[in-house]
Amino acid sequence: MIKYFKNGVLEVDTLDLPQDCGEIKVSVVLEEERNDANYYLEFACPRNVKYISQKLTRTADKEYEIILPRGISEYIGEVYVQMIIMSNEDAALISRSLIASNPLFVIKESILASNALDSSERRDFFEYAQNVVTSVSDKIDIVDKMIESVPAQITDIVETQLKAVDDKLAEYQTVIDGKIENVADNLKSQLVGVEGSINNNTSKIEENKSVIAEVQNELKGDISSLSGSISQLSGKVTSAENGLSGKLNTSAVKNEYSSSSSEVYSTQYINNNLKKFHKDSGEFTFTSSTTYSEVSTITTPAKGYLVVFFGSCNSGAAVSKVGILPVKSAGNTTGAVSNIGHTLSPAAMGVVLCDYLDANTTVKFYCQCQTSGKRTTGYYRYILLEG
Numbered sequence: 001m002i003k004y005f006k007n008g009v010l011e012v013d014t015l016d017l018p019q020d021c022g023e024i025k026v027s028v029v030l031e032e033e034r035n036d037a038n039y040y041l042e043f044a045c046p047r048n049v050k051y052i053s054q055k056l057t058r059t060a061d062k063e064y065e066i067i068l069p070r071g072i073s074e075y076i077g078e079v080y081v082q083m084i085i086m087s088n089e090d091a092a093l094i095s096r097s098l099i100a101s102n103p104l105f106v107i108k109e110s111i112l113a114s115n116a117l118d119s120s121e122r123r124d125f126f127e128y129a130q131n132v133v134t135s136v137s138d139k140i141d142i143v144d145k146m147i148e149s150v151p152a153q154i155t156d157i158v159e160t161q162l163k164a165v166d167d168k169l170a171e172y173q174t175v176i177d178g179k180i181e182n183v184a185d186n187l188k189s190q191l192v193g194v195e196g197s198i199n200n201n202t203s204k205i206e207e208n209k210s211v212i213a214e215v216q217n218e219l220k221g222d223i224s225s226l227s228g229s230i231s232q233l234s235g236k237v238t239s240a241e242n243g244l245s246g247k248l249n250t251s252a253v254k255n256e257y258s259s260s261s262s263e264v265y266s267t268q269y270i271n272n273n274l275k276k277f278h279k280d281s282g283e284f285t286f287t288s289s290t291t292y293s294e295v296s297t298i299t300t301p302a303k304g305y306l307v308v309f310f311g312s313c314n315s316g317a318a319v320s321k322v323g324i325l326p327v328k329s330a331g332n333t334t335g336a337v338s339n340i341g342h343t344l345s346p347a348a349m350g351v352v353l354c355d356y357l358d359a360n361t362t363v364k365f366y367c368q369c370q371t372s373g374k375r376t377t378g379y380y381r382y383i384l385l386e387g
Contacts, residue, residue, distance in 0.1 A: 002041075002104070004083050006032040010100040012081060019110035021073045026104075028056055028064040028083075037085045037094055039064060044099075046077030046107065052084075078103035278302060281381035288317035288369035288376045295378055296365045303359045308382035310365045311350025318370035324353040325364040350379075 001013040017024070028039070041053040051072060056064035072079060081104040083097040278301045286295040300306060312319045353363070365378060 002026060002028045002081065002083075002100075004028065004030050004039075004097060008095070008097050010081065010083055010097045012100045012102055012104045014102050014104065014106060016106045016108055017073050018108055019073055019076055020070060020112060021110075022070045024068040024072060024105075026066050026068060028066070030062040030064070033062045034085065034094075036088055038088050040084050040086065041066060042082045042084060043068075043072060043104070044080045044082075045072065046075040046079075049075065073105065073107050076107050076109050079105040079107065276302070276386045278304075278384040278386070279382065281379075283377055283379045285375055285377050286367070287372075288314065288319075288367075288374040289372050290369060292321060292323070292366055292368040294364050295367045296380075298363050298365075298380065298382065300357050300359055300361045300363065300384060302384060302386045303357070304384050304386040306353070306355055306357050306363070306382060306384045308353045308363060308380065309350055310353075310378065310380045312367050312376055312378045313349070314369070314374055314376040316371060317374035317376045319349050319367060319376070320370050321366075321368040322349050322351050323366040324351055325366065326353075326355060326357070326361070 003011045005011070026041070028041075030039075039056040041056070043051040043053070045051065051069075053066050053068065056066050058064050080099055082099045085094045085096070086092065087094055280298075284296045295312075298308070308324060310322060310324050312322055357363070365380065367376070367378065369376065
C-alpha cells in the first residue's frame with residue numbers, strides 16, 4: 001500500500017518478497033487528486049537498476065493500482081519508490097514526490113531451482129548437447145525441402161497477380177482517355193467565350209479613352225479658374241492683415257483684478273502680455289511635535305505672485321500653531337477652506353501666504369502640536385501667477 005499526501009510526502013507499507021516472485025499488484029491512495037494529470041511510479045532497485053511504471057489505473061475516487069512486472073524482484077535487496085505527476089495533455093512533468101523513507105519491497109533470496117539445469121544433464125552435458133544438434137539438423141532438412149517447392153508456387157502466384165494488374169490498368173486507361181477528351185472539348189468552348197469577351201472589352205477601352213480626354217480638358221479649365229480665385233483671396237487676406245495692424249495694438253492687453261466688478265477679471269488695454277497661472281494641491285503625513293518645526297516643503301515652478309494655503313488637523317495631536325516660510329507666521333483659520341471652486345480637506349488650523357517669489361524657491365510648512373508622536377496629516381493648495 002502506498003499513500004501520497006499533497007505536501008509531497010510518500011508513505012509505504014513495506015512488504016517482504018521472494019526473489020523472482022512474478023507480477024506484483026500495488027495499490028495507491030491519494031490525499032488530493034488532480035483531473036488534469038496522470039500518475040506514475042519510479043523504482044530504485046538493487047544494483048542501481050531503475051524502473052518507471054505504466055500510467056496508474058484509476059479504480060475509485062483518489063484510488064489507483066498498478067501491476068508491476070517480475071523484473072522488480074530480480075535482485076536481492078531493498079526497492080524504494082517515488083511518485084511523479086505528469087500532464088495528461090502533453091506529458092509535461094507537473095511535480096514529483098519525495099522518495100519514501102522506507103523501502104516498498106525487501107527482496108529475499110530464492111532457491112530458483114526451476115532456472116537451473118537438471119543434475120543428470122550436468123553430469124552428461126556433452127550427450128545433451130549432441131542431442132540438441134541432431135534435433136536441429138533434422139529440422140533444417142525439413143525446412144530445406146519446404147524451400148525447394150516455394151519458388152514454383154511463388155512464380156504462379158506472382159504471374160496471376162500481374163495479369164490481374166494489367167487488366168485493371170487497361171480499364172483505367174480507357175476511362176482516363178475518355179475523361180481527357182471531355183476536358184479538352186470543354187476547354188475549347190470556354191476559350192471561344194473568353195476570346196469574345198476580350199474583343200468586347202477592347203472596344204469599351206477605346207470608348208473610355210475618348211471620355212477621359214474630354215474630362216481632362218474640362219479639368220484644365222476648372223483648375224485655371226480656381227487659380228484665379230486663389231490669387232484674389234490671397235490679395236484680400238494681405239489687405240486685411242495690413243488694415244488690422246493699424247487698428248489693433250496687441251501690446252495693450254492686460255487682465256487686471258477688479259474688486260468692484262461682478263466678474264473676477266475685467267479686460268483693460270493697459271499692458272503688453274498675458275499672464276500664465278500655475279496651481280497644485282496635495283497632502284502629506286508627519287509625526288507631531290511640541291516644538292515649532294518644519295514638516296514639509298514645496299518648490300515654486302516659476303517666478304511670480306504666490307498664494308498658498310497650509311493647514312493640519314488631528315484631535316489626538318492637538319495642533320496649536322502652523323506657519324509658512326519665507327513669511328513664518330502662526331495662523332488660526334479653522335474649518336474647511338475653499339479656493340477657486342475646489343474644497344480642500346477640513347483642517348483644524350490653517351494659514352495663507354501671499355508673496356512675490358523667484359522660480360525654484362523652497363516654501364516651508366511649520367507646525368506645533370500639544371501632543372508629540374502622533375501621525376498627523378497636512379494639506380496644501382497654491383496658485384502662482386507668473387510675472
